[in-house]
Amino acid sequence: MTNYILRDENAIYYECGYSNDNALYLHLGSEAWLITDSRYTVEAKEQVRGAAVVETADLLKAARQLLRSRGVKRLVFDPKEWSVQAIGMLERKLPHLHLSPHPDFSHLKRMIKSEEEIALLKRAAELGREGFETFAAYLNLPGSQRSEKRLHFEMKAAMSHYGEYDLSFDPIVAINANAAKPHALPTDVVIREGDLLLVDAGLKYRRYCSDRTRTAFVKEGFDFGDEQKFSSPTIQKAYDLVRKAHDTAIRKARSGMTGAQIDRLAREVIEKGGMGKYFVHSTGHGVGLDIHEMPYISARGKTIVEDGMVFTIEPGLYFPGKFGIRIEDMVVMRNGRAEIL
Template structure:
């Protein structure tokens, strides 16, 4: 079996790139085992198509390079800046005027691009598909980390529910959830926790506010945990007090759509077919116009990565792919419902990593 670096070099040759250079982010972590923070300092990993790799780091980060990482490291001080070290980094990798250097166009900042161009690395082309091909299939260790994160989000909600009362603010609910996840071992949150109550639940990405949660309101809770950089992402919708008949109806439609899609996931199905399973249920119930996003997204070191579970994506789902299934209905200025689980494709079926009940729970009475 090829190592990550051997697979990367193979992908570069296959796609006819001479090099790949990535900045801080999930692919950097995947390829180096190091967490690099996006900052005002230049940090880069590079590899050429022959499999030779190099790192460019601020001097203060050099001690964080694992001893097991056999790689040339070029450092610089704050006083001198990165230019000379960057030139040495580029020379070591064999970058020249005609090199076709791949970058992650969806992640690399103008800051990094400008620095590369400063030292003559000018033929930069989008190569997002290269690290995507490596990271798309998770190995057993990665799946175990994702499962650990999923167990934390489940347990955190179990611990939080008894603390919830009508009259709490959305921010207070978010704080309780995040505190419980930290206590259970989460390294942080992979995205801003979403708590949307009542009309604010109709905002799919509505962050928590000082709004007080009122009797009878549905509340959308979308939150995540991190273990060794790998993210769990789950959503449950709960009721603070007895909800309306219509709210229960909409909840039941979303639940049926979500469970239909989950039950239909198997190796060999396409991403767009999974989306269609969920979307058909919601459309036939008369709420198609209020399901305004894809059915799911990939999950790993990024909380949103490949594959996208959506119409128009013919990708065949294969063992080791991990993604969410999260249909929703959002009635503007009234309420919203979303239910989300994390799924991993196995050889003969699909495993649901998040196991918290999807029954409509009523709290805060």
């Protein structure tokens, strides 16, 4: 049985059902410990499953004592979670311990979701869709001088269901030319009828994330549905191409494909439409306890996609100084095919 040590909050939560911002998880053979400080031990003892809770003011020292007492010779860790300083402290104090780096150790364990996890992700996606509907209703109210900054604030409120849920990430709310930046920051630009509006947002339901993007034509009574009619033929052509790429990738994705092959399904549609150079990011990414997990649906994605994996399909086109378009949904692989959550 692998001996390993974890520092990442979500990696720890996955193992024992609890984590905080100052904890370590140590797993040695059939034993496991959640190591944390006195601020968290009462809560930890109530929630941790399958591990003993160790209270200490020095997490690394407590971990070293457990490692020394068990005579551990080899310990797996994810170098993406740890600082050079922290690993150095373990190595110097335990010279006979071999620290074995395994990048993405927890993400690899978490790639295939359980039915319970899929249900949580589905609920997160449903609540996220409701957040978009609430935001659309707000935008359809009479008003003036609503800047991207104000809309960004209102989207955070709508997506969180007014404080009931945490957000998966800071939402993107971008109008016209600002939407040409895939990770646009809100500006003082004011929304007006006839504008293009791109919104990318998600929430957490019992710690599991949602992620959704829609691009819409702003007019009276508009919504964030897939059917959008823009006044500009140029924008409409680009939108229809992105939608086709999105739908094609979901329809043709199969278990057994690599992430790169699924990425290719969307990218080929864009390239055949003559706009390949404007699709500047990958087609998708895994979603779970982290907003970005494995598998990665990209040109370099070597992971074989299997049933139970959850990821996004989100092709986009970005025309600097003009406009940008992205359509994104979360899918789960079931019975060999992609099912929208």
